[in-house]
Amino acid sequence: MKFSCNKESLAQACVNVSRAVISKSTLGALEGILIQAHDGKLSLSGYDLEFSITTCIDAQIEVPGEIVLNSRLFTDMVKKIPTETVTVSIDDKHLANVTGGSVSYTILGTPSEEFPEIPTVESDDIIRLPNAVFKDMVDHTIFAVSLNDVRPTHMGSLFEFKNGLLTVVSVDGYRLAIRREPLNIPFETSFIIPAKTLKEVTALFGEEGTCEIHAVKRRITFDNGTYTVYSRLIDGDFLEYEDTLPKNEKTLLKIEKRELLSGLDRVSLMISDRMKYPIHFTLNEMTMEIRCDTPLGKASDVNYCPFEGESIRLGFNSGYMIDALRACDCDKIKVRFNGPLSPIVIEPEEGNKFLYLVLPVRIK
Amino acid sequence: MKFSCNKESLAQACVNVSRAVISKSTLGALEGILIQAHDGKLSLSGYDLEFSITTCIDAQIEVPGEIVLNSRLFTDMVKKIPTETVTVSIDDKHLANVTGGSVSYTILGTPSEEFPEIPTVESDDIIRLPNAVFKDMVDHTIFAVSLNDVRPTHMGSLFEFKNGLLTVVSVDGYRLAIRREPLNIPFETSFIIPAKTLKEVTALFGEEGTCEIHAVKRRITFDNGTYTVYSRLIDGDFLEYEDTLPKNEKTLLKIEKRELLSGLDRVSLMISDRMKYPIHFTLNEMTMEIRCDTPLGKASDVNYCPFEGESIRLGFNSGYMIDALRACDCDKIKVRFNGPLSPIVIEPEEGNKFLYLVLPVRIK
Known part of the structure; x- marks a missing residue:
């Protein structure tokens, strides 16, 4: 097997198919890239038994063939070749020689038969x-x-x-x-x-x-x-x-996403990875209070905030609520509450492009 | 104790003095910033018993005093205050209240007496x-x-x-x-x-x-x-x-730093953190060969390269040589060899601004 090809294209292909390569495996072939040189095309594949990436690049193929080369080493070698063209040749003993300009690398490859077959999917739909x-x-x-x-x-x-x-x-x-x-x-x-x-x-x-x-x-x-x-x-x-989406609501809050997010962010300071405490959230008399008490200390953020429906006080996991708010890609949102133990629903003020649901936690 | 000051100045001062604060210590006061409010000035200090950083910022001091506040928490609180001015007040029980706009934080401080004294250094020189x-x-x-x-x-x-x-x-x-x-x-x-x-x-x-x-x-x-x-x-x-600097040389190589560095970089690919192998370096017949054989494979880089004096073949640790070359801030360097077991000296081609010395390793 012997081929020459553009160094940049090969390096890029190697980097990308390597995403599907396992870095440590008991099966050595799985740590490698399958390289197949046939009919003027060079195909490269990485496969971790559940997931694979394959691509083809142009190459000048002198001797067709197949080999598996260690993904990390081969990618780095190609990257470090100082010329525009890189030449790869494999001998009968699977020794791979990667050369360009003054530089020559030799590593031992694995026969392509040891690389597991990548399943094919064919569908008319x-x-x-x-x-x-x-x-x-x-x-x-x-x-x-x-x-x-x-x-x-x-x-x-x-x-x-x-x-x-x-x-x-x-x-x-x-x-x-x-x-x-x-x-x-x-x-x-x-x-x-x-x-x-x-x-x-x-x-x-x-x-x-x-x-x-x-x-x-x-x-x-x-x-x-x-x-x-x-x-x-x-x-x-x-x-x-x-079936899990609440149909009704007792309290409706229309708010700038940013406002709710920054309040939660400030108050969450008292929560550390090792200490999970719920946020206390209260809507009452045109006021939104976000509060958190933990052994580290107390934090509260109180703002004027009109809402529709009943007053409410509930607790939730700050991280879950922040994740959901960050994922909203609109400025104005509506938050629907249906009592302190019913899921909190976050939607855009207009349309139904997204819906996020966070379960409340019981607070004293 | 009570003071108000600009939020940005305080946050910046906290971030910087925190560099001297230990994140985990059996002595709680060492995880904190010493804050001293006297005579219209606010002084902040971090100290890890070997190293300290102190700075002063302007502040409006209503009640003078001193306290130690947890470095991470206090810095984050100040950063999260949504207003331009932040107010800090400490009560008799060392409870610190940090406020600005809608936000209020409360944490427990440590009396300043528990903070170790930072040594002073006075010299006329x-x-x-x-x-x-x-x-x-x-x-x-x-x-x-x-x-x-x-x-x-x-x-x-x-x-x-x-x-x-x-x-x-x-x-x-x-x-x-x-x-x-x-x-x-x-x-x-x-x-x-x-x-x-x-x-x-x-x-x-x-x-x-x-x-x-x-x-x-x-x-x-x-x-x-x-x-x-x-x-x-x-x-x-x-x-x-x-006394350790070799006075003589048997071989003198004048070279572009970049050229030597890129050759070493290419060949070092065969060396991993777990496997330390020396680089084989040979100057002979107008040629420089950099080579490395390890269980991963073989790499070599051979270039035309005139030099003065005797031919030489020696081994060295690739990382040490690369560190030294990277630290040279000039394009053209001279490398002096005095036999395969004598220290390698790297200097600028002109002047004596720097000198790097790398010990060779014995090779077969």
């Missing part, structure tokens, strides 16, 4: 999604994905394509995040994408262009024309989230 | 040093300070004021760094400043203005007009560094 929309919906819901595996289906986000709408839902048992966007596809489908996959794909694809999604049973692929990403899907039933 | 020179000399020698306490005097840098010259020297047993700068003071003196102090003072003082140094026996103060920094000095005899 294709979803085309602008990357900007995809990234926006993920960025504003992923914080609510569960980090523990008590309910595996909650370790990813539900993607629901129905009635000309894409709805993305994340939930972790204490809060819930919903984002909605009009999207016409001629069929209905839904699946749960692992949070790790969502983070990697949105980071790799950015906001330019469109991605093509194929999903079949437990597998999904994303393709932006340059990179193909494969991932397993999470199997099982997601929360019936529609 | 004053050294005035431009901060830019001070920072430059520290930045380019501090990498060679010893990190282990086998020889405590090597855990700081020697400052030697002699013959119209300031010489700064750091050494760790494997390499040595010298920086020289003309500086006229009417007396001779030398002392060893702990590396931590040098880092903190240069970071705090930056490159503007001048600092005034008083050093007496084991104590030193630095004053830039806004901040006063106290530190202990390291006691003991520093290496007689003049």
